[in-house]
Amino acid sequence: MSAAGPDTEQRAARRAGLRVAVLLAPALLVVVGLFGTGLGLGLLQSLGYQPYLPGWSWTTDAYTGLLDDRAVRASFVLTLRMSVLATAGSAVLALGIAMLVHSTRRGRRLLTAVLQVGLPVPHLVGALAMSLMLSQSGLLSRLAYAAGLTSSPADFPALTQDRFGWAVLAEYLWKETPFVTIVALTALARGVAPLQDVAATLGARPWQRFRHVVLPLVAPAVGAASVVVLAFTFGSYEVPAVLGRPYPAPLAVVAYQRFTDTDLAVRPQAVAIGVVLAVAVTALVAVYLRLLDRLGTAR
Amino acid sequence: MRRAVGAPLLVTGLLAGLLAPLVLLAVWSVTRTWRYPALWPQSFGDRAVRVVTDPGSQILSGLVTSAGIAATVAVVSGAVGLAAGRALGLHSFPGKGFVRFALLAPVVVPGITVSLGIQVVFIHYRLADTVPGVVLAHLIPATPYATLVLAAAYTRFDTAFEDQARVLGTSPLRVLVHVTLPALRPALTVAMMLTFLISWNEYVLTLLVGGGSVTTLPLLLFSAIGSGDTALAAALALVVSVPPLLLVGVTARALTGAGASTGSGETLAALGRA
Numbered sequence: 001m002s003a004a005g006p007d008t009e010q011r012a013a014r015r016a017g018l019r020v021a022v023l024l025a026p027a028l029l030v031v032v033g034l035f036g037t038g039l040g041l042g043l044l045q046s047l048g049y050q051p052y053l054p055g056w057s058w059t060t061d062a063y064t065g066l067l068d069d070r071a072v073r074a075s076f077v078l079t080l081r082m083s084v085l086a087t088a089g090s091a092v093l094a095l096g097i098a099m100l101v102h103s104t105r106r107g108r109r110l111l112t113a114v115l116q117v118g119l120p121v122p123h124l125v126g127a128l129a130m131s132l133m134l135s136q137s138g139l140l141s142r143l144a145y146a147a148g149l150t151s152s153p154a155d156f157p158a159l160t161q162d163r164f165g166w167a168v169l170a171e172y173l174w175k176e177t178p179f180v181t182i183v184a185l186t187a188l189a190r191g192v193a194p195l196q197d198v199a200a201t202l203g204a205r206p207w208q209r210f211r212h213v214v215l216p217l218v219a220p221a222v223g224a225a226s227v228v229v230l231a232f233t234f235g236s237y238e239v240p241a242v243l244g245r246p247y248p249a250p251l252a253v254v255a256y257q258r259f260t261d262t263d264l265a266v267r268p269q270a271v272a273i274g275v276v277l278a279v280a281v282t283a284l285v286a287v288y289l290r291l292l293d294r295l296g297t298a299r
Numbered sequence: 300m301r302r303a304v305g306a307p308l309l310v311t312g313l314l315a316g317l318l319a320p321l322v323l324l325a326v327w328s329v330t331r332t333w334r335y336p337a338l339w340p341q342s343f344g345d346r347a348v349r350v351v352t353d354p355g356s357q358i359l360s361g362l363v364t365s366a367g368i369a370a371t372v373a374v375v376s377g378a379v380g381l382a383a384g385r386a387l388g389l390h391s392f393p394g395k396g397f398v399r400f401a402l403l404a405p406v407v408v409p410g411i412t413v414s415l416g417i418q419v420v421f422i423h424y425r426l427a428d429t430v431p432g433v434v435l436a437h438l439i440p441a442t443p444y445a446t447l448v449l450a451a452a453y454t455r456f457d458t459a460f461e462d463q464a465r466v467l468g469t470s471p472l473r474v475l476v477h478v479t480l481p482a483l484r485p486a487l488t489v490a491m492m493l494t495f496l497i498s499w500n501e502y503v504l505t506l507l508v509g510g511g512s513v514t515t516l517p518l519l520l521f522s523a524i525g526s527g528d529t530a531l532a533a534a535l536a537l538v539v540s541v542p543p544l545l546l547v548g549v550t551a552r553a554l555t556g557a558g559a560s561t562g563s564g565e566t567l568a569a570l571g572r573a
Contacts, residue, residue, distance in 0.1 A: 017392065035405045141335070146336065
């Protein structure tokens, strides 16, 4: 029996390994089979590869086409600006609101409940609501008229279908700030109050307490939430499609325009924009995580 | 302690900012005429509400399509996550770091990149413009979330309960049904609610893979917004929003009712993706 020891041990280890493989197989089928295939084929197609078609050849035409295209360069800048503003804006607002909710006793439950109402609502609904709020005949414009600030819709600044994308940014902030706030509140609830009291007793000023006690505690959670916001806003289609201009439009919108273009020759450009989106967002997330890391260590 | 004087004002402003857009949608859905610069509609009417609740309309079939796709995505990704979550939560194995990384990749990389790349395969295998194709596309963002939620739950799960049942001669299937699943029920509920919402709210993947032939509610809403019929678009927006709100409300209640220890903050946090 003792001679069979290592053998059965090995067999047990192999069985455990097989078990893990079987458990993971369906998830890997989705992540590698669908996601990996899509990403890999996107990259290959942007370089000229055409599966199921004879007579394709490798080429970087799609990328040189994008580089030469002023519309695409403008789109890239617009996408980057919008995504960074939405991420930074929602993080700052969320920290402020979380501190506010945390420090108010009256209306705290109500505020927390209301913060959660918008969470499951689709972005498309948010986009429609923002156009009803912010367009030149929207509610804010009417309020400006009632206050005597404007005398016609044209007097009100164009916030939808505008060059900057104010309504797009407003929608992102309206949808994502509550999300980041809830995450920050969850982190705060894990006992920041006693630490703050200790810091206060030791003579820390409010800003010092915020910078050295609260911020390091909530930074990891808020950072993780912000990565989700960053990634989402970078690749978002429907919000700028409803609230923004067709030109210059964010990269996701341009990708869809080129993909559905009647000129089939620009189709590889659509896939190439997809690849650019993926590379840029990954780089952005990496930079962001590094910044966050520094914020956490520099106490 | 110093009390901030402006706090009540800030709270009121915040409440208004959060709720005003949704209230405005509700008012527009029952509006007949509301011309600039009036602050309140000139007249109300139930035309838009009647259109979206008409059983013969496209909206009802859109509702059925949306619910069917989302339910399928929730069940499939729930099952997939249950298995993969167990491997990640309870076992250590070579390449675990890679698996975690691979699961996070679909969270970061935009769905439009992947669907543009995979479309050619979907066309070849006749999955483009079909409901199964759309379900497969929705599984890409849904599966990672289901797996990560369930993996977290498995790390808190004590396998000794399973061993006890098995020692007493219970079959593996019965162990799963009567021991494992009840213990993981809160997390599984959260995972399925979350993946249902991800699918229900998805727009661009459905548009690309479904090619306009698979008309879910968000697609109908998008064209209603484009049509310029504001009342109709607002009413349809409510139809799209109410099921998610009900679902989250009911799930939250069920979870607190069960005395579950699943962090509600975590749950809600995960909703950010939806």
